Amino acid sequence: MITQHMLVTGQVQGVGFRWSAAKLARQLGVTGTVQNLPTGQVAxxxxxxxxxxxxxxxxxxxxxxxxxxxxxxKITAARTQRFSDFRIITR
Known part of the structure; x- marks a missing residue:
């Protein structure tokens, strides 16, 4: 198992991106988190x-x-983390 940080830039807020990313992650068996950033990016x-x-x-x-x-x-390697599922982080 490995963990990656992904920073997504573009028109990715207000278009259902986080929900769709979470659905995709669950379908693929990927665990982790997704959240909007104040910069307009998604982490x-x-x-x-x-x-x-x-x-x-x-x-x-x-x-x-x-x-x-x-x-x-942008994808960077991260310290391996174990998550129980894939969640959307809201502030």
Missing amino acids: IVASGDEPQLADFAQQIKRGVTPWAVVHDL
């Missing part, structure tokens, strides 16, 4: 095996909803 912490995370990232790049437009996806 994701995702844990899973390498093929799961590669598939998840590939689909995140496509925008996961018809209304989202992803301009950039």
Whole structure:
């Protein structure tokens, strides 16, 4: 199991992106969190095996909803974390 931080830039707030990302993560067996940032970006912490995370990232790049437009996806390795599920963080 590995954990990655993903920073998604583009039109990703107010378009159902977090909900769709959480639904996708659950379908793929990825655990972690997703949250909007004050910068207009979305932050994701995702844990899973390498093929799961590669598939998840590939689909995140496509925008996961018809209304989202992803301009950039930055992925960095993180200390492995274990989550019980995938949750949307709201402030």
